[in-house]
Structures are given as C-alpha cells and as structure tokens.
Amino acid sequence: MTEAKTRRRGELLEEAILEATWAELAEVGYTALTIEAVAKRAGTSKPVIYRRWQSRAHLVVAAWARQRPAESVTPDLGSLRADLVWLFTRLADRTAGMMSETIAGVMAEAFKHPEVQELLRERMDSAPLTHTVRQIVDSAVAREELPPVVLPRLAARLPLDLVRAEAVFCGAPVPEELVEAMVDEIYLPLLKGLALNRPPHKEPDGPPQGGPP
Known part of the structure; x- marks a missing residue:
C-alpha cells in the first residue's frame, strides 16, 4: 500500500x-x-x-x-568599553551576514507603509539587544564605572541603528576600527552624558518628623 x-x-x-x-x-x-x-x-x-x-x-x-543566531550569555569583560566593543563587534558580524541589499529593501518598504514601520519598531523594542545593552550598563554600574543610568528606549536601540546604518550606506562588513570609533566617540560619551544628566535627588518636603520647625 x-x-x-x-x-x-x-x-x-x-x-x-x-x-x-x-x-x-x-x-x-x-x-x-x-x-x-x-x-x-x-x-x-x-x-x-x-x-x-x-x-x-x-x-x-x-x-x-529567524536567521538571528541564538543569544549567548552577555560576557563581563571587566570594563564598560570592552563589553561595548564586544557588543558592537557582534552586531557588525551579524549584519555582515544579513545581506545589506535586503536590509535596505526592508527599510525602504517601511518608509512606504506605516504598518511595517510599526512592525519594525515593535520588533526592535522587544529584541534581546535592548536587554543585552541594559545588562552591560548594569554591570558598569555595579563596577562603579557609571552611576545608575536610566536608559531610554532609543538609547538602548542605538548600537543596532549605528551598525546597520554604516552597513547599509557604506557596505558590510563594518571594519574593526569603525566599530571601536562608534563605541569611543558616540556610545560611551552618550552613556556618560545620560549619567551626568540624571534627575537630581529630591529631598522630602518639610522638616523631618519630630525635628525642629
């Protein structure tokens, strides 16, 4: 049969x-x-x-x-800069394997269709990348390289935006020296600026209970 x-x-x-x-x-x-x-x-x-x-x-x-490799454990390489160079290098390697013409085509389509823009935004905001960036920043805070930082959504997504833009407009793979320049000239200063611009600690209104008026 x-x-x-x-x-x-x-x-x-x-x-x-x-x-x-x-x-x-x-x-x-x-x-x-x-x-x-x-x-x-x-x-x-x-x-x-x-x-x-x-x-x-x-x-x-x-x-x-579906082509994205499984997320590995975020390493703690001992310094914020080393962790960021690892992250940006990993993004550059991944982008090099994703065919820049494909990326450019999807982005061009997104500009034409608002619903696709929303889809891409949702995917980027929920991607493991933002969690990885926050892990790296938290490790730097724990090492006292940075004071506590509130990381805005756009700042958490910026490493991918920087690497992707360079790959699309200037070609992949992104060279190592440019990866390090993104870290040293853009992302590290951004994180330090966010740390400096933290909202000041607000003292409670009025005198402490039981104290003098």
Missing part, C-alpha cells in the same frame, strides 16, 4: 516558507523577490503565505528574524 503524503501544517509549514524566503533573498535580492516565487520554492500557495504574513515586507522581516 502506498504511504499517503503527509501535509505540512503549523510550524513545519511556516519554517519551510521562511527558509524559501531567505533562499530567494540570497538569489534575487529584496527588490526582485515575489510571493509567487517563495510559494513555488516552498511547495505551497500564495494564499497560504498571505494568511500568515500580510505583505512581502512582513514575510522578509520574519525570515530575517
């Missing part, structure tokens, strides 16, 4: 679609990528893809997210 072919569903089907998307990106780039070609490569149909991802940009962002 001939064995019936198993129909892919759920995660198996989505994995096949995302793998096909990334393969298409590697072959033709973002501009020439079509949902039809992805569907053909994945052995499925355009309606199946559109039920899961509402646009080409949404699909590419999902495929891009």
